[in-house]
Amino acid sequence: MKDKKLYIPGPTEVRKDVIEEMNQCLFGHRSDTMTDLYTTIVEDTKKFLETDNNVIVLSASGTAFMESSILNLVDNKVLSATCGSFSERHANIAERLGKNVDRLEYEWGKAVKPEDVRKALEKDDYDAITCVMNETSTGIRNPLEEIGEVMEDFPDTMFIVDAISALGGDYIDIEGSNIDVIFTSVQKAFAMPPGLAVCVVSGDAYDKEVNSDSSSWYGGFQRSIDYYNRKGQTHSTPAISLMLAYRKQMKYMLEEGYENIDKRHKEMAEFTREWAYEHFDMFPEEGYMSQTVSTIKNTRGINIAELREKVDEKYNMAFANGYGSKLKEKTFRIGHMGIHDVDSIKELTDAIEDVAGL
Amino acid sequence: MKDKKLYIPGPTEVRKDVIEEMNQCLFGHRSDTMTDLYTTIVEDTKKFLETDNNVIVLSASGTAFMESSILNLVDNKVLSATCGSFSERHANIAERLGKNVDRLEYEWGKAVKPEDVRKALEKDDYDAITCVMNETSTGIRNPLEEIGEVMEDFPDTMFIVDAISALGGDYIDIEGSNIDVIFTSVQKAFAMPPGLAVCVVSGDAYDKEVNSDSSSWYGGFQRSIDYYNRKGQTHSTPAISLMLAYRKQMKYMLEEGYENIDKRHKEMAEFTREWAYEHFDMFPEEGYMSQTVSTIKNTRGINIAELREKVDEKYNMAFANGYGSKLKEKTFRIGHMGIHDVDSIKELTDAIEDVAGL
Incomplete structure (x- = not known):
């Protein structure tokens, strides 16, 4: 594997x-x-x-x-x-x-x-x-x-x-x-x-x-x-x-230090949000958006299960569907935490753009 | 290490x-x-x-x-x-x-x-x-x-x-x-x-x-x-x-199968008990002795902490002292479980014999 x-x-x-x-x-x-x-x-x-x-x-x-x-x-x-x-x-x-x-x-x-x-x-x-x-x-x-x-x-x-x-x-x-x-x-x-x-x-x-x-x-x-x-x-x-x-x-x-790590996460979150606003919309209330996981509103009505499967198949990358029956297909989630940085998050958003034809 | x-x-x-x-x-x-x-x-x-x-x-x-x-x-x-x-x-x-x-x-x-x-x-x-x-x-x-x-x-x-x-x-x-x-x-x-x-x-x-x-x-x-x-x-x-x-x-x-593993553990326990009876005595009640860990009575009044230290230093092997303040120096314990067999248990008992001058 x-x-x-x-x-x-x-x-x-x-x-x-x-x-x-x-x-x-x-x-x-x-x-x-x-x-x-x-x-x-x-x-x-x-x-x-x-x-x-x-x-x-x-x-x-x-x-x-x-x-x-x-x-x-x-x-x-x-x-x-x-x-x-x-x-x-x-x-x-x-x-x-x-x-x-x-x-x-x-x-x-x-x-x-x-x-x-x-x-x-x-x-x-x-x-x-x-x-x-x-x-x-x-x-x-x-x-x-x-x-x-x-x-x-x-x-x-x-x-x-x-x-x-x-x-x-x-x-x-x-x-x-x-x-x-x-x-x-x-x-x-x-x-x-x-x-x-x-x-x-x-x-x-x-x-x-x-x-x-x-x-x-x-x-x-x-x-x-x-x-x-x-x-x-x-x-x-x-x-x-x-x-x-x-x-x-x-x-x-x-x-790396907590301050730098915090900064890196802030950058990843901002990058992901900008990308989401360009192609979709954000789900959470303005002013209270997470720095580690972005929940993106599926405004295009894309089949999220299918999108995840195709990104997995073509790029071997995993992101998350919406959580629970309430949000499963209405949103999808990108985790931008840990050792990732903006460049590695961009690899995923590029992959999603390609597969979804955005 | x-x-x-x-x-x-x-x-x-x-x-x-x-x-x-x-x-x-x-x-x-x-x-x-x-x-x-x-x-x-x-x-x-x-x-x-x-x-x-x-x-x-x-x-x-x-x-x-x-x-x-x-x-x-x-x-x-x-x-x-x-x-x-x-x-x-x-x-x-x-x-x-x-x-x-x-x-x-x-x-x-x-x-x-x-x-x-x-x-x-x-x-x-x-x-x-x-x-x-x-x-x-x-x-x-x-x-x-x-x-x-x-x-x-x-x-x-x-x-x-x-x-x-x-x-x-x-x-x-x-x-x-x-x-x-x-x-x-x-x-x-x-x-x-x-x-x-x-x-x-x-x-x-x-x-x-x-x-x-x-x-x-x-x-x-x-x-x-x-x-x-x-x-x-x-x-x-x-x-x-x-x-x-x-x-x-x-x-x-x-x-290996449960039956064979059980048999191997029984053999290790019997070997350890025989060895204990020869040089010390067993602590637990007759007829109810564990098949996986033997608690041996320190009948020779050996300094167990010192014995463990010396076996560790010379042979790089760890066995256990007695448990808790009640039994710490009055007993010591040999775990004979998992992937050990009689031969590997004998390596330890030989080491103890050597270090304790038995």
Whole structure:
């Protein structure tokens, strides 16, 4: 199988030498070699994300942190800001865990508004609010920074952010935005092989979990943080091979720097949007468009399934259809994150132009 | 770093070509390539384990299934048979999730007795019982087959088995033993790189979760099983690279066959025990000794930390100290699982003899 170029919103392209880094024999997860590996990836991640909060790297997809953030921090009630499939998933997870969930609901394609958050938080007491940074289903980037200003006035409510398709490709000041919990999966903007998730946890969230009625063991913040502080290791056997790849790719990320990476992603997003406006239209609300995934309105009524198939056949490239039954044929999505740049995104848009005869 | 030979109870030795199998570019987790990969590993695992129950391969360590088995199946009360650190962990996880837990407690080194299980289940109503197959901390192999006979009379109580350091290296008739949920981590007897866990779930457990008050999303049985039956894929992005390694190693396992693998493990266990009786003594209760990890009593009062260090330095081999503060220096442990055989175990025992001057 010839390697397909990935423009889906994860898994995204991974450097060859990062993949090859996994080509090493295993070692004990309680050895010094492990301590060295895990300590390096945790400290490098803190450095890269410019945070002094706790960093956990867990062997799981980011969804595991959607669940454990609820289990660890919500005893009674949670407010879920929903604006698409993944933010809705966070609310569903909380409900299935038996929690009381109030939804602050937005139409798909619209962003969460800080003033609505304020009103909702003033009406009732919540253990936490969940909000997605980048709604992968619609291509919305929520104004976390402004919502964070609101959160300043509600210090007892934990600010939980699902940043799965954004973190690392779209700059966010974590502490400055009063974010208590923010997490991602590494196969998105981190451009690593899937199987690990990263979570940044504030001291307040740690304390809240310690005093909560229940919490997760596997995705527990306290347990992971304590284990790291005591031994520099993970509480359970981690995906060692994936962590080797992580260390290698994080070096590249530190080398390039968050500011430059953010700039590169901004350029890719702008390029993609300009292209979309020329040939189609953009789906998300103006002013809130994602920096890592563009959801493009299928204004030409093209058969998206067929377009994807033909681009795949002729150019060996994969981009994504619209998400879920609501948007599947009405939109299509281009992931511009990780190690891509404007030139590599242009390879895809050229291919789409050719195949669709634009 | 020269590759160290691993005789710890996981991660254990992995074939070089299985590791090299990860050296492939990623692909979309909603692609046909993924469906083919995941379907193959699920069906091959069913075939290998000789089960018609549902198989889930999750990107996580087995601990995630310790937690989700409780979240999915226990609304009210669980009976936890405890006989060491890992079975005790299962009880602790349930408590931290806010569940009512009764313990059926055994001294470390003793096995769970079927008649005690019967008495406990007759006294109260339980949603489930948790029992460890192979208590890695003490080297006990619990009599699951006999406990399973007892479970025959309690069809409403789910039989949850943590088989993390045994499954695949010690034959168990899953359906024949009335086991509803049994799981392992792949870095143990499956001899794969860590980061995946395997769970076998009965139809009864599936139904119980559907009707339960709460359940896990990430480790939910229903969600994984439904997604597999509908699409042949996983509900979240899986650790694709690790699944490539899984497919390769499972082929080897099918080639050798469960019966032969079981026989090879029995031989390794018998060899290790004979060696232990000659130079030391065995720690676990007679008649209940593990087929995958031997816990040896340090009758000579050797400094185990020093012994491990010297064997490491001179022979580049790792075995394990006793587990936890209770047993750290009083015992040591040899993992004889995965791709090892009597000859490779003898390399370690020879090394220990040499270094300890036995």
